[in-house]
Amino acid sequence: MLPTHLVRPPAPKHHHPVGVAFGGPDRRALLITGSLPGDIGIAGLPMAGKTLLAHRQERNGT
Numbered sequence: 072m073l074p075t076h077l078v079r080p081p082a083p084k085h086h087h088p089v090g091v092a093f094g095g096p097d098r099r100a101l102l103i104t105g106s107l108p109g110d111i112g113i114a115g116l117p118m119a120g121k122t123l124l125a126h127r128q129e130r131n132g133t
Contacts, residue, residue, distance in 0.1 A: 078103070078114040088112075093120025 078101065080086060087106035094100045098119040103112040 075118075076116060078112075080112065092123075098122065 088103050089106050090104040092102045094102045094113075098121075099116050101114040101116055101120065103114065104110065105112065
């Protein structure tokens with residue numbers, strides 16, 4: 072799958088992302104943690120992100 076969006080940091084100091092996750096009730100918020108303490112960015116996306124495998128509900132009773 073090819074990238075579809077580019078998220079730029081609001082300031083030059085935010086240039087070392089260390090983790091990303093989708094959040095919000097509709098998973099359209101991209102949460103980005105940085106290498107600096109307390110450095111968290113949020114970017115709104117036009118489409119929902121995928122649910123992590125560990126967060127998916129069990130199917131077919133397995």
